[in-house]
Amino acid sequence: MKTKHILVIVAMLMIFAVGFAYWQYNKPHRDASSEKAAFSMTAPELYNAFEADENAALIKYGSQLIEVTGTIKQSTAGDDSKTMILLASEHPLFGIKTMFQTPVINPPAVGEQVVIRGFCSGINGDVELTRSTIMNVKK
Amino acid sequence: MKKLIIAIALSGIAVATYAQDNYFTRNGKAAFFSSTPIEDIKAINEGVVTVLNVTNGNIEVSMLNKSFQFKKALMQEHFNENYMESNTYPKSAFKGTVSMEEVELKKPGKYDVTVAGDLTIHGETKKIQVPGTIEVKGENLIANTVFKVVPEEYGIKIPGTVRNNIAEEIEVTIDLTLQPLVQ
Numbered sequence: 001m002k003t004k005h006i007l008v009i010v011a012m013l014m015i016f017a018v019g020f021a022y023w024q025y026n027k028p029h030r031d032a033s034s035e036k037a038a039f040s041m042t043a044p045e046l047y048n049a050f051e052a053d054e055n056a057a058l059i060k061y062g063s064q065l066i067e068v069t070g071t072i073k074q075s076t077a078g079d080d081s082k083t084m085i086l087l088a089s090e091h092p093l094f095g096i097k098t099m100f101q102t103p104v105i106n107p108p109a110v111g112e113q114v115v116i117r118g119f120c121s122g123i124n125g126d127v128e129l130t131r132s133t134i135m136n137v138k139k
Numbered sequence: 140m141k142k143l144i145i146a147i148a149l150s151g152i153a154v155a156t157y158a159q160d161n162y163f164t165r166n167g168k169a170a171f172f173s174s175t176p177i178e179d180i181k182a183i184n185e186g187v188v189t190v191l192n193v194t195n196g197n198i199e200v201s202m203l204n205k206s207f208q209f210k211k212a213l214m215q216e217h218f219n220e221n222y223m224e225s226n227t228y229p230k231s232a233f234k235g236t237v238s239m240e241e242v243e244l245k246k247p248g249k250y251d252v253t254v255a256g257d258l259t260i261h262g263e264t265k266k267i268q269v270p271g272t273i274e275v276k277g278e279n280l281i282a283n284t285v286f287k288v289v290p291e292e293y294g295i296k297i298p299g300t301v302r303n304n305i306a307e308e309i310e311v312t313i314d315l316t317l318q319p320l321v322q
Contacts, residue, residue, distance in 0.1 A: 029212040082166040082185045121205035122229045
């Protein structure tokens, strides 16, 4: 009987292992709209943090979900690809580049204030946020 | 590269005079594709930053590794944590020249060019030379190139257990719509 018990346990462990592997392989991407934002700040504040100390900012903000409030400087938010909203910082050219997986319906216009959440990849000219979502549009 | 762009943006009269010399994009596209009998792997980065000087052909291309998007979250995680080690090497970059003498900027059309320079991935730099095209379209220049990368040449370690899941050579496609950089 002991052998039978062991076989049942082994079978259950194998089913569990296969199930776990399947779940891991198919696990969904992190979701900016449902996950809790690790940080909430203005676009200039986020940009300045990276400007001041890129290495420290990467450690603090890298891969984190960040909620940013800012003014839209440039937008291709309604486009099928390269869907992006650039939020202004104090820098003349660079800011917070928020990138979207799908086009934004009724995208807000340049000049409007928005709250956007995205996952921080680091800084490359702009500070980049990916898999972004617009939380609300402030008028 | 950021210093280059700041220097250009803030250099006043020189920029105004030669404003058409430099072309820029902040949402160029880099895609890589690996195909094996076991599975296909594809990733896209739509935040590629590029500055191209059309007078001397100097080009700088850079992208953040964590901005590559995969269909499968687990693949994206493995890419960043195990292969690219993105916390240590946040960016992939290219610095070199484009044979702009082949391109007639005032004449719309597609021109064949050669791109040569240093490709840096995972902290390793290798010299590459690849063909590409530049299309003159209105005010913009559309640049395109496709080339192959061998991960091991850039110190990327792929474990034996998954080696057959990933192609020996990864196909990289770059698509950039460059606009004149004006103040």
